[in-house]
Structure formats: structure tokens, C-alpha cells
Amino acid sequence: MKISPARLAAFRILKKIELEHGLSAVLLPEAEASLSGPDKGLCHALVLGVLRHQIFLDRLIDTSAVGKKIDTDIRLILRIGLFQLKFLERVPPHAVLFESVELARFAKKHSAAGFVNAILRKTLRDDPQIAFSSDLDRLSVETSHPIPLLERWAAQYGMERAASIAHANNELPKTAFRKTPRTTGNALNELIESGDIVPSAVVANGFVSVQGNTKLAELEDAGQIYLQDEASQLVAEISASFVKRNFLDVCASPGSKTTAIAMAAPQAKGVAGDLSPKRTETLAKLLRKQGTENVAVVRYDAEQPLPFESVFDTILLDAPCSGTGTIRHNPEIRYRVKASELERFRDRQLVMLRNAADCLGENGHLVYSTCSLERTENEDVVEAFIANEKEFEVVRVEGFERFAGENETLRTFPDRDGVDGFFAAVLRRKT
Known part of the structure; x- marks a missing residue:
């Protein structure tokens, strides 16, 4: 054998x-x-x-x-x-x-x-019995979350909420997906009629597979659907709500949010970019696969001044981050996040945010988002940006009140919302 x-x-x-x-x-x-x-x-x-x-x-x-x-x-x-x-x-x-x-x-x-x-x-x-040195040690072992991570969440949200998030991270996430320009009515109707597919309660164009329909992978391979967590779809939906003539997706690869914004705003011209040839090719490949034709791909370093004038009415900066909001899907992240790394992410995110802001047109909106649960990468970045760029303010996003966070920002949580943990803040110049 x-x-x-x-x-x-x-x-x-x-x-x-x-x-x-x-x-x-x-x-x-x-x-x-x-x-x-x-x-x-x-x-x-x-x-x-x-x-x-x-x-x-x-x-x-x-x-x-x-x-x-x-x-x-x-x-x-x-x-x-x-x-x-x-x-x-x-x-x-x-x-x-x-x-x-x-x-x-x-x-x-x-x-x-x-x-x-x-x-x-x-x-x-x-059936050996494990001995625990403290309640925190028990929580760490039972949820397999390192103590420093739990302590940081407890400082931000309280210990009860930290425990709730940790337990939610070990639950099997539902399979979520959305339509693409190639989605056909027949394909979608067949999925819905199977009884396993239900409309998302979080986003307008999303769906959730309760049991994990076996046809989903085949349909995604054909570009007819796109597997994407509802929280990620939500950031794209928020961004698309501000698009009029054009938009820029700053750190776009693999293109999840780019393609969603482009589909929601087909009248607009989009630009999407990333750092390396590999990442921009991944982005371009997804655009072709989904039949997205209103987006141009550009390569640049978002930590350097971007190669654009101040012309965009909507900019999305979904910044590179620790990813602690996606632990349900990427469980190894919990063992890798160090406080020093969060500080490095914060510094990079702030530089990228300032560079993105330079490309914003008159009356434009800049969406800053991460898939992190860490205040260091979220509220702290926005507060530092506004403290330096005093002409900017965070604005309320109508229609998304259930996800309201501090000071007009938006938050999703794996325990409360059953989706990945995302943060978003919509910025604009004061009028």
C-alpha cells in the first residue's frame, strides 16, 4: 500500500x-x-x-x-x-x-x-488532556491563534470580541462569487435552481454557495463567474458608487476589484496598475478572461509618484497589508504577523495614499481599503494622512450604514458579518 x-x-x-x-x-x-x-x-x-x-x-x-x-x-x-x-x-x-x-x-x-x-x-x-497556564493560553490553543495576536485584538476590540473573531476564523467560509460581463442567464439560472445558490445579503451582484456547488470552478474557468469574498466585492461596490467618467485602481492585481468596478460602471474609462510585469500580466489576463474592455493596464511603483495628472474622479487604493482579515481563507497568516511588520506596512500605505491623492481630480473620491483587522493599518493611516493633508476629510457613504466604523469609516468582520474583515475609508477634498 x-x-x-x-x-x-x-x-x-x-x-x-x-x-x-x-x-x-x-x-x-x-x-x-x-x-x-x-x-x-x-x-x-x-x-x-x-x-x-x-x-x-x-x-x-x-x-x-x-x-x-x-x-x-x-x-x-x-x-x-x-x-x-x-x-x-x-x-x-x-x-x-x-x-x-x-x-x-x-x-x-x-x-x-x-x-x-x-x-x-x-x-x-x-486522549491526552492539555494543561493550560491561563484563560488566554486556553483561548490561544483552542482557536490556534498566537497570544500576541489575541492581545492586540483584545486591546482594539475587547477580549470577548477578540475571542469571537478567533473562533470565526476557524469556521469554513462560504463560497461567494459574482457575475462577470460573460455571465449568461442560463448559467446563473441553473445555479439558482440547484437550490444551493442564494443571493448575497451583503452586495448587489453577489451570490453565495451554501454547500459548495461543483459547477462553480468550471464556470469560473470559463470567465462566467468570479469567486470573490463578499467583503472584497463590497469594497468594489463602494468604489463604483462614486465613478462617473473614469477611475484608477492603484494596487490592482489580480484584478478582483478592478473588474467588479468596471462592470458596475461600464460608461467609465478605467486604469489599473501594479508593480511587476508578473502582476500586471495577471491583471491583464483576468480582464481578458472576463471580457472587460474599458480598463487600461499600466505598470508603476505605487511608492513613487504615479505617472498620472490629477484627473481621476474615483481612485481605489486597496493597499498591500498584513491580511489578518482574510485568516478564514489564509490561515497561515495568523502565525506570521509581527508588530514590527504592521508598522512597516503602515509606513508604506501612507506613502501610497499620498501618491494616490495627487492623482485625484476636482470633487473626486479616494477610497482607501485593506483586508486587515489592525488599527495600525487602517484608522491610524487615515488619521496620519488627514493630519498632514488637511484639505482632505473622510465622508460618509450612504447605503452602507450596517458596516459603519469609527469616524465615517466602514468595517466588516468575520464573526459579525460572516465575511472577511475589511476596512474602507472614502476621502475627498473639503469644499
Whole structure:
């Protein structure tokens, strides 16, 4: 009996994430392209499941192997095995044990194969109980969120809300999508008639698949729909509400919001850009795939003065950020965010915001957004910008009151709204 392709692929992906700072959102599609349907599903569940429960799994390992120094490969194999035993009821325990031992041998850790077997058997037999040093430690282990991240959220939102967000981050997100210019009535009607697809309660042109319709991937490949979280769609909808003649999407790749704005404002001419040839080609490819014809692609560095006059009536700066609002979809982010990195993001975001503002036309609107839950990257950036650029103010966005944040800004949260955590502020020059 050989190792299943799903478990082998999951091991390789998790190793790249652990050692090379790989991204599950990039590595999973690459691996799944060569897997069959069942293996694709298992690989997906293993990778995201292990990442969502990593601190819990590690504490379980360390409880069962007190004082043992465990090799990275073996720890990864134990995480995969324990995740299956604890969370995947349909996987037979004997298959988990056998394939975990075979994975150890595949990794050329023959001497540790017996150790892997012993730890997994001990977990099955004894169900080891984890000891917690404090309530915060318990929350950290039970939700697999590092203590510094929880402490930062508690300082911003209170501990009860921090716990609520952490628990929500481990729930499986619904599959959300929207229409594209290539969407046909027949394709959409078939999805709705299946009973699994319902209109979004968050955005006008969005839909949600409750169970995960198998036809969605096929339709996205054809450019007839676009898979996009409702919060991301919401930022595009807010931006599009201000577009009249033209718009600029500053940090546009891969083009999720660019294409949504262009579809909502077909009368307008759009410009979208990003830093590298790879990113601008990704952007151009999505425009072609969805049949978006009213957007030009330009390459530039948003941390330098942009190559435009002050002519745009709407500008979106969806700034590079920590991504802590997308932990539901990208669980590894929770283990990587450091306070020093947030400060670096803040400094870059402020530079980009100032450069974007220079391209704003008379009576124009500048939308600043992130997919971050961190005040450092959101309110602090807007406040610093306004303190320096005193002719600007944050304006209220009509029709989006349910997402109201501080001082006319907008916020979505995974626990409250069932979508990714986004921030948006609409700026304009005072009249």
C-alpha cells in the first residue's frame, strides 16, 4: 500500500509553508491541478485544517512527547495525522496510522517511524488532556491563534470580541462569487435552481454557495463567474458608487476589484496598475478572461509618484497589508504577523495614499481599503494622512450604514458579518 497522493501533496505543501513561507492560496491550486476529485478534496482539507488548528495540534504533540525534540518533518507528519484523528471522522484510524508511518519513511526518517506510530496510538488510546497556564493560553490553543495576536485584538476590540473573531476564523467560509460581463442567464439560472445558490445579503451582484456547488470552478474557468469574498466585492461596490467618467485602481492585481468596478460602471474609462510585469500580466489576463474592455493596464511603483495628472474622479487604493482579515481563507497568516511588520506596512500605505491623492481630480473620491483587522493599518493611516493633508476629510457613504466604523469609516468582520474583515475609508477634498 502506497501513500495516498492527497496526504503526500499535503505534506509537501505544509513543508513549503513552514520552511519557505509559502502561501496556501498559491500552493494548493498548483497541487490540486494534478489530483483527482477525492484526493483534491482531502488535500485541501488537510492543508487548511492543519493550519487552522496548528497550535492545538502542537500542544497535543508536546503533551504526548514531553521533553522530546521533534524534527520538522516529523512534527508536520504528526500534525497531519492528529488532525485526521481529531477532526475527520470519516477517515479510518488504521489508515491514518499506516500512512503517517509511511510518510515518515518517505521523508527518510526511518528511525522516527515508530515514534510517529506511538504518538498517534497514544492519542487514540488515552486522549491526552492539555494543561493550560491561563484563560488566554486556553483561548490561544483552542482557536490556534498566537497570544500576541489575541492581545492586540483584545486591546482594539475587547477580549470577548477578540475571542469571537478567533473562533470565526476557524469556521469554513462560504463560497461567494459574482457575475462577470460573460455571465449568461442560463448559467446563473441553473445555479439558482440547484437550490444551493442564494443571493448575497451583503452586495448587489453577489451570490453565495451554501454547500459548495461543483459547477462553480468550471464556470469560473470559463470567465462566467468570479469567486470573490463578499467583503472584497463590497469594497468594489463602494468604489463604483462614486465613478462617473473614469477611475484608477492603484494596487490592482489580480484584478478582483478592478473588474467588479468596471462592470458596475461600464460608461467609465478605467486604469489599473501594479508593480511587476508578473502582476500586471495577471491583471491583464483576468480582464481578458472576463471580457472587460474599458480598463487600461499600466505598470508603476505605487511608492513613487504615479505617472498620472490629477484627473481621476474615483481612485481605489486597496493597499498591500498584513491580511489578518482574510485568516478564514489564509490561515497561515495568523502565525506570521509581527508588530514590527504592521508598522512597516503602515509606513508604506501612507506613502501610497499620498501618491494616490495627487492623482485625484476636482470633487473626486479616494477610497482607501485593506483586508486587515489592525488599527495600525487602517484608522491610524487615515488619521496620519488627514493630519498632514488637511484639505482632505473622510465622508460618509450612504447605503452602507450596517458596516459603519469609527469616524465615517466602514468595517466588516468575520464573526459579525460572516465575511472577511475589511476596512474602507472614502476621502475627498473639503469644499
